[in-house]
Amino acid sequence: xxxxxxxxxxxxxxxxxxxxxxxxxxxxxxxxxxxxxxxxxxxxxxxxxxxxxxxxxxxxxxxxxxxxxxxxxxxxxxxxxxxxxxxxxxxxxxxxxxxxxxxxxxxxxxxxxxxxxxxxxxxxxxxxxxxxxxxxxxxxxxxxxxxxxxxxxxxxxxxxxxxxxxxxxxxxxxxxxxxxxxxxxxxxxxxxxxxxxxxxxxxxxxxxxxxxxxxxxxxxxxxxxxxxxxxxxxxxxxxxxxxxxxxxxxxxxxxxxxxxxxxxxxxxxxxxxxxxxxxxxxxxxxxxxxxxxxxxxxxxxxxxxxxxxxxxxxxxxxxxxxxxxxxxxxxxxxxxxxxxxxxxxxxxxxxxxx
Amino acid sequence: xxxxxxxxxxxxxxxxxxxxxxxxxxxxxxxxxxxxxxxxxxxxxxxxxxxxxxxxxxxxxxxxxxxxxxxxxxxxxxxxxxxxxxxxxxxxxxxxxxxxxxxxxxxxxxxxxxxxxxxxxxxxxxxxxxxxxxxxxxxxxxxxxxxxxxxxxxxxxxxxxxxxxxxxxxxxxxxxxxxxxxxxxxxxxxxxxxxxxxxxxxxxxxxxxxxxxxxxxxxxxxxxxxxxxxxxxxxxxxxxxxxxxxxxxxxxxxxxxxxxxxxxxxxxxxxxxxxxxxxxxxxxxxxxxxxxxxxxxxxxxxxxxxxxxxxxxxxxxxx
Numbered sequence: 001x002x003x004x005x006x007x008x009x010x011x012x013x014x015x016x017x018x019x020x021x022x023x024x025x026x027x028x029x030x031x032x033x034x035x036x037x038x039x040x041x042x043x044x045x046x047x048x049x050x051x052x053x054x055x056x057x058x059x060x061x062x063x064x065x066x067x068x069x070x071x072x073x074x075x076x077x078x079x080x081x082x083x084x085x086x087x088x089x090x091x092x093x094x095x096x097x098x099x100x101x102x103x104x105x106x107x108x109x110x111x112x113x114x115x116x117x118x119x120x121x122x123x124x125x126x127x128x129x130x131x132x133x134x135x136x137x138x139x140x141x142x143x144x145x146x147x148x149x150x151x152x153x154x155x156x157x158x159x160x161x162x163x164x165x166x167x168x169x170x171x172x173x174x175x176x177x178x179x180x181x182x183x184x185x186x187x188x189x190x191x192x193x194x195x196x197x198x199x200x201x202x203x204x205x206x207x208x209x210x211x212x213x214x215x216x217x218x219x220x221x222x223x224x225x226x227x228x229x230x231x232x233x234x235x236x237x238x239x240x241x242x243x244x245x246x247x248x249x250x251x252x253x254x255x256x257x258x259x260x261x262x263x264x265x266x267x268x269x270x271x272x273x274x275x276x277x278x279x280x281x282x283x284x285x286x287x288x289x290x291x292x293x294x295x296x297x298x299x300x301x302x303x304x305x306x307x308x309x310x311x312x313x314x315x316x317x318x319x320x321x322x323x324x325x326x327x328x329x330x331x332x333x334x335x336x337x338x339x340x341x342x343x344x345x346x347x348x349x350x351x352x353x354x
Numbered sequence: 355x356x357x358x359x360x361x362x363x364x365x366x367x368x369x370x371x372x373x374x375x376x377x378x379x380x381x382x383x384x385x386x387x388x389x390x391x392x393x394x395x396x397x398x399x400x401x402x403x404x405x406x407x408x409x410x411x412x413x414x415x416x417x418x419x420x421x422x423x424x425x426x427x428x429x430x431x432x433x434x435x436x437x438x439x440x441x442x443x444x445x446x447x448x449x450x451x452x453x454x455x456x457x458x459x460x461x462x463x464x465x466x467x468x469x470x471x472x473x474x475x476x477x478x479x480x481x482x483x484x485x486x487x488x489x490x491x492x493x494x495x496x497x498x499x500x501x502x503x504x505x506x507x508x509x510x511x512x513x514x515x516x517x518x519x520x521x522x523x524x525x526x527x528x529x530x531x532x533x534x535x536x537x538x539x540x541x542x543x544x545x546x547x548x549x550x551x552x553x554x555x556x557x558x559x560x561x562x563x564x565x566x567x568x569x570x571x572x573x574x575x576x577x578x579x580x581x582x583x584x585x586x587x588x589x590x591x592x593x594x595x596x597x598x599x600x601x602x603x604x605x606x607x608x609x610x611x612x613x614x615x616x617x618x619x620x621x622x623x624x625x626x627x628x629x630x631x632x633x634x635x636x637x638x639x640x641x642x643x644x645x646x647x648x649x650x651x652x653x654x655x656x657x658x659x660x661x662x663x664x665x666x667x668x669x670x671x672x673x
Contacts, residue, residue, distance in 0.1 A: 062577060064573055064576055064577060101581075101582060102581075104579075105579040105580070105581055106579065107579070108576070108577055108578065108579035109577060109578035109579030109580070110579055112577075113577070114573075114574075114577035116570055116573065116574060116577075117570075118570055121569060121570035121571065122570040122571055122573070122574045123571055123574065124571040124574075124575070124588075124589055124593070125571070125593070125667075125668070125669055126592055126593060126596075126666075126667065126668060127588075132574075135575070135578055135580060136578040136579070139578065139579050139580055139581070140579060171668040171669070173668070173669045184574065187574065187578060188577075
C-alpha cells in the first residue's frame with residue numbers, strides 16, 4: 001500500500017491506480033499502485049525516463065486508452081467545483097475509473113483539457129484552426145455560433161497568436177510548430193478547465209519556443225487557478241515551472257516532493273541519478289553521468305522488490321526493502337524503498353576510501 | 355488552382371508526343387502486316403507488294419509517323435484495314451458502350467468497397483472484419499476471366515436470367531425500351547466486374563482507418579469530449595478517404611482501357627473487344643489509335659486525381 005494523502009481541497013485524488021495493457025492476450029501493468037493528488041493553483045511535474053509510465057498515468061486520468069486492451073483499477077476522483085446560484089461553491093465528486101463514455105465526454109474538454117506532445121500531429125490536417133477550437137465549444141457550451149466565433153478569436157488572442165481572425169481560417173500546415181502548440185493550448189483551455197494535462201508539451205519545440213510555451217502555460221494556470229499535470233523528462237523544464245514533482249520509475253512513483261525538496265535534497269537513488277545525469281554548465285568534468293541499464297519493458301517489469309535495484313547493482317541487496325513502500329522524509333516529501341539511506345555513487349565511495 | 359491545372363495540361367503535351375512515338379514504333383515492330391490475313395495462295399507477290407506500296411509500308415518509320423501524326427491533327431486516324439471504315443468512327447461507335455460500362459463498374463465497385471472498408475476498419479479484428487478480409491482475399495486471388503466465365507455460365511446459361519452477349523437486344527427499338535435493354539445487358543458484366551475490383555479500395559480504406567485511429571489528432575478530438583461517432587466521421591473517416599478520393603480519377607480512366615477481359619468474355623462491343631480484335635488482325639491504324647487513346651486517358655486520369663486531391667486536401671491546395 002502506498003502512502004496516501006487525502007486532501008479535501010484537491011482537484012484530483014489518484015489512489016492505488018494500476019493500469020495494465022494487453023500484450024499477446026495477457027495483461028501487464030504499465031503503472032502500479034500510483035497514488036497522487038493534484039491541487040488547484042499548482043503545476044505538478046511527473047518526471048522519469050521514457051517508458052516509466054508518465055503518459056500512461058496522464059491518459060488513465062483523462063480516459064484516452066483503448067479500453068478493449070486496457071484495464072484500470074484503483075480510484076481517480078475528480079472533485080468538481082460547482083458554483084451555485086448564490087455564489088457559494090460546492091464540490092461534486094466524480095469517480096473517473098470505470099466511468100461511462102458519455103459521462104467522460106461531458107468532463108473531457110470541459111473540466112479537463114489535454115495538451116499533446118507533437119503539435120505537428122495533434123491537429124486535424126483537414127480542418128480549419130477556428131473549427132478545431134470551436135468543436136470543443138460545440139460539445140460543452142450553449143453559445144450561439146456568433147458567440148463561439150468571438151470566443152475562438154479571444155482564445156487565439158489569449159495564447160499569443162497574432163492576427164487571430166486570419167489564423168482561425170487557416171489550416172494547421174500553414175502554421176509553425178510553436179504556433180500549432182499555441183492552438184492546441186487554446187483547444188485545451190477553451191472551456192476553462194480545472195485540470196490541464198500537458199504531456200511533454202515542449203519536447204517537439206526548439207528551446208526559444210519552449211520557454212514561451214511554458215510561460216504561456218504558467219500564465220493560463222495562474223489565471224484560471226487550474227491544476228496542471230506537466231509530464232516531462234526535461235529536468236530543466238521542471239526546475240523552471242513546477243511547484244511539485246513526482247518522480248516515476250518503472251510504473252511506480254519513487255519520490256514526491258516540492259520542486260525545492262527534490263532539487264535540493266533528492267533522496268531516491270533514481271532521482272539522484274537523474275539529477276546527476278543533467279549537464280552542468282559549471283562542471284569541470286565533461287562526461288555526463290549515465291544510469292546503468294535501461295527501463296525494463298512492460299513484459300519484464302519486476303513485480304517484487306525495489307524496481308531500481310538492478311540499475312544500482314553496487315549497493316547490497318539488504319539495503320532494499322522487500323516490498324518497497326513510500327516513506328515520509330519531511331512534510332510533503334516522500335520516497336519509496338529504504339535504499340536511499342546509505343546510497344552513494346561508485347565514484348563517491350572511492351573518494352571516501354581515499 | 356486553374357494555373358496548376360493549366361501547367362499540368364501543358365506538361366501533358368510532351369508526354370503525349372513521346373507516348374505517340376512509342377506507340378507507333380512498337381506497333382510497327384509487331385510481326386506480320388495487315389495483309390497477312392487476306393493473302394491466299396492465288397495472290398501474287400506483286401499484288402502484295404503493290405498493296406504495301408499503296409499503304410506506304412515501305413517508307414522509313416519517321417516518314418510513316420510524320421504522316422500519321424499530321425493526319426491525327428486533322429482528326430483523321432486512318433482507315434481500319436479490317437472493317438474498312440475510318441478508325442475515328444469505329445472508336446466513336448464503341449466508346450459509348452465502354453464509357454457507360456466503365457462508369458457503372460466504378461460506381462458499383464465504390465458502392466461495395468467503401469462501406470465494406472469502413473466496417474472492416476472501424477471494427478478491426480471483429481467477425482465482420484474477418485469475413486470482409488476473406489472476401490477480399492478470394493476476390494483478389496481469382497483471375498478476372500475465370501470469375502466472369504463462372505458468372506456468365508451460372509447466371510447466363512444455367513439460370514438464364516441475363517443475356518450472355520452484346521450490348522443491346524436486336525429489335526429493342528428506340529426510346530425507353532432501348533435504354534432498358536442497354537441496362538439489362540450491362541447489369542451482369544458490371545456487377546461481376548465491380549464485385550472483383552473492390553479489393554484495393556476496400557483494403558486501402560481499412561488500413562487507412564486503422565492507421566488514422568491512432569493519430570494524435572484523433573486523441574485531441576477525444577480529449578475535447580467529442581462523442582465517438584463524431585470522432586469517427588469527422589476525424590478518422592474524412593482523413594482516411596483522402597487516398598481513395600485521390601485514386602478515383604485514375605481508376606475511372608484506367609477502367610476505360612482495362613475492361614478488355616469483361617468485354618471479351620461477354621462479347622460486349624466496346625473498346626476492349628475492339629482492341630483485342632485489332633491486335634489479332636494486325637489492324638495497325640486501330641491499334642495505334644486505341645493505345646494512344648488509353649495512354650492519353652491515363653494521363654487525364656492522373657490529372658483528374660491531382661485535381662480531386664487538391665480539392666479535398668488543403669495541404670496540396672495551391673493558391
